[in-house]
Amino acid sequence: MKYLIIDVAVKQNSGGVQSILNDVYNYAKEHPSDDFEFLVGSDSLLKDSKNIKVRIDKRLQQNYFYRVIFDFWLGAKFVNRIAPDRVISLQNTAILGLKTKQMVYVHNPLPFTHQFKFSLLKKTERKVAFYQKIVGPIFKSNLSFFRNGEITVQTYWMVEAVKKFTGCHINLIKPKISLNDFTGKKQLGKLSDCFFYPSTAMIYKNHLRLINAYQSLSKSFRKQVPLLLTITKEEFEKTYGVTCDDEDINFLGRIGRTQVIEYMQHSVLVFPSLIETLGMPLLEAMVLGRPMVVSNIPPVKEVVKGYPSVDFFDPNTADSIREALLKAPSMTVLNKSFFPEGQDGWQSFFRRVDSL
Incomplete structure (x- = not known):
């Protein structure tokens, strides 16, 4: 079987979307009897191997108008x-007009979210x-014209949307x-010595409200349990329009999945996001057995159903976030x-792709 995988939006260290691409790439490496070609928009994401060919077209990432033309017309x-x-x-979008059967993986919640309106x-x-x-609207229009294949989503609410x-x-x-990134790094049972929120710098990720809640805690508490964020201080200021110079808040910037795992295995995962499809850090925290305080x-x-901590x-x-943070170290x-x-x-x- 020869597969073509298209994901031109992913950038280096771009969180859950890169994890999805990496997982599919690892699947390809584990199936040498099949051939895989990847079309991506950035250098240094993937490497060629015996059964894998990587094509790069930076225009598809740098020019959204060109991306739309590609999806609707040129891509076929x-x-x-x-x-x-x-x-x-x-x-999240199909290449329209294909003779070949196609599976479209939809995982961006923003086009389908109505409870929050951004200006x-x-x-x-x-x-x-x-x-x-x-x-x-372009996403939705694209999916409405898509006929020759199927769509995959990660959660029930996305099915309905x-x-x-x-x-x-x-x-x-x-x-x-994928447990590949945990090999030799998974250390279960470590005590929690920090709060950790791995995410990108998007306003709906809710960093500002988390920081406000954290800063309302006592200084002695914050000294014992610092807050680690995977955005830069400059990204925070640009996203939320305010500055933050709290010495107990560490702005790590974008880090790789290996580092995410290393920080997570001795932390409490904090997840205050307002909008999600799935939330890969939730799954990673469960693999590591970490306590979590998360958005209701x-x-x-749906993702954490049945998890005991x-x-x-x-x-x-x-105030609600603050109360959860106070209880978290004893979880x-x-x-x-x-x-x-x-x-x-x-x-x-x-298996579903093959059956199309």
Whole structure:
């Protein structure tokens, strides 16, 4: 079988979206009897190997107008020349007009979220407003024209959201964390000595309210349990329009998945996000048996269902987050990995792709 995997939006150290691409790449390496070609928009993401060829087109990442033209028109000619047996789009949109069956992986929640409205007029909201108000309708239009294949999503709420815009069959396949990145690094049972929030710098990730809640804690408490964020101080200031010089808050900047695992195995995962499809750090924390304090929103509750060391808070109020943070250091640290039921992973995904 010859597969073409398209994911031009991913950049280096871009969180969960890069984890998805890496997991599919690892699947490809583990199946040498099949051929895989990847089309990406950045250098240094993936490497060629015996059964893997990597194509790079930076225009598709740097120019969104060109990306739209590619998805709706130009991409079909490119794909048909390669003549794969199956096409997999990991970037939320289909390549329209293909002769080949295609699986579209939809995992961006912004186009389908209605409880939060972002404004193009507000500087701090402009980036997400662009995705919600301009990119979102393009996503939906693209899916409405898509016919020759199926769609895969990660959670039940995304099934309900996406089916309003497509007549295609929608698969619910919950990803299973690849354990490759945990090899030789997984250390269970460590005491919690910090709060850790791995995420990108998007306003709906809710860093500002988390910081406000954290800074309301006593100085002695904060000294014992610092807060670690995987954004830079400059990204925080640009995203939220305020500065932060708290010495107990560490702005790590973008870090790789290996470093995420290293920090997470001795921390409490804090997850105050307002909008999610899945939340890869939740799955990684469960593999490591870490305590979690998380947003009380449907997709997060769906992912952590059955996990024994989790506490929920209202992500819209700093007081609720503060109370959860206070209790967190005394929460149970598990001595074994936890794998949620129903996580079929990439094996099931590729079986569905092959059956198209």
